Structures are given as structure tokens and as C-alpha cells.
Amino acid sequence: MILSSYGETWFDYIESLVMKRVRTGLENKGIEASFTTEAKNVSNTELPCVYLHDLEGSEMGNTLINDGVNAVRSYIQIDVYATTKVDCRKISRLALAQMKALGYNANALTTILQDEVDLYHSITRFNRVIGSNDNI
Numbered sequence: 133m134i135l136s137s138y139g140e141t142w143f144d145y146i147e148s149l150v151m152k153r154v155r156t157g158l159e160n161k162g163i164e165a166s167f168t169t170e171a172k173n174v175s176n177t178e179l180p181c182v183y184l185h186d187l188e189g190s191e192m193g194n195t196l197i198n199d200g201v202n203a204v205r206s207y208i209q210i211d212v213y214a215t216t217k218v219d220c221r222k223i224s225r226l227a228l229a230q231m232k233a234l235g236y237n238a239n240a241l242t243t244i245l246q247d248e249v250d251l252y253h254s255i256t257r258f259n260r261v262i263g264s265n266d267n268i
Contacts, residue, residue, distance in 0.1 A: 146186055146206050146208075146268065147184070150184065150206075150234065151167065153234055154230045155182070157229075158182065163222075165179075165182050166180070166182070168181065168182070168183050168184075180220070181214075182210065182211075182212055182227065184208060189204045191203070192261050201264065204261070205261050206260050208258045208259075209255065209256070209258075210257075211253060211255055212224045212227065215252070217252045221242070221254070228242065231258045234268060236259065238256060238257070239259050242254050243256075
């Protein structure tokens with residue numbers, strides 16, 4: 133278990149690592165969007181916007197000594213906001229492909245909602261077990 137002087141552990145970095153990989157993958161596919169891990173009012177955000185957030189995970193792989201976290205089940209939700217349904221669907225599908233490449237399973241496939249007249253919102257949830265020595 134890696135513990136920094138600030139009390140952070142290896143699993144505190146999952147969200148930022150996943151966001152980096154997803155963002156790079158989407159940008160390499162020509163997607164021009166804003167990316168965030170911070171909840172904010174969408175009406176003040178440049179669209180399209182990809183909002184990735186780490187949902188509460190759970191510890192996996194306990195040992196008899198139980199002196200550290202060996203693995204976690206990571207849950208990630210990706211919300212995509214766009215002005216057209218076509219853009220929302222395209223970005224969501226590409227994000228799904230990126231998450232699958234990272235070893236995540238989609239446990240709630242993309243649902244597209246029309247939040248406002250010119251605002252489409254997709255939600256996709258993923259999960260994966262990540263060990264303390266795994267690379268993302």
C-alpha cells in the first residue's frame with residue numbers, strides 16, 4: 133500500500149488516471165469537448181462536456197492480516213452533455229470504447245435524456261476491480 137505524507141493512498145488517484153486516459157483517447161479520435169471531474173452547473177459549461185466521476189467503491193481481496201487495501205471495486209460514471217443527440221451518442225460510444233480498453237465493464241449502458249430544449253445528457257456507469265499493483 134502506498135501512503136503519501138498527506139494520507140492519500142493508491143486508490144485516491146483512480147479518478148484522475150481514468151480521466152486522463154479517457155480524455156486522451158477521445159481527443160485522439162478528434163472529439164473537441166470540455167472535460168471535468170468537478171460537479172458544476174452545465175449551463176455555465178462549454179458544450180459538449182464530458183463529466184467523469186468516481187462513485188464510492190468497495191474494498192476487495194482482504195488478507196487475514198487486514199493491514200492494507202489490496203484491491204478496490206472501482207465505479208465510474210460518465211455523463212456527457214451536448215447540444216445534439218447525435219453528438220451526445222457519438223461521444224458516449226467513444227467513451228464506452230475507452231473504458232472497455234481500460235478493462236471496465238459497463239454495468240449501466242448509455243441512457244440519453246433530453247434535459248432541456250437544446251441539451252442532451254447521457255449517463256453510463258462502469259466498474260472494475262483494480263489491484264494495488266495494477267496499471268490503468
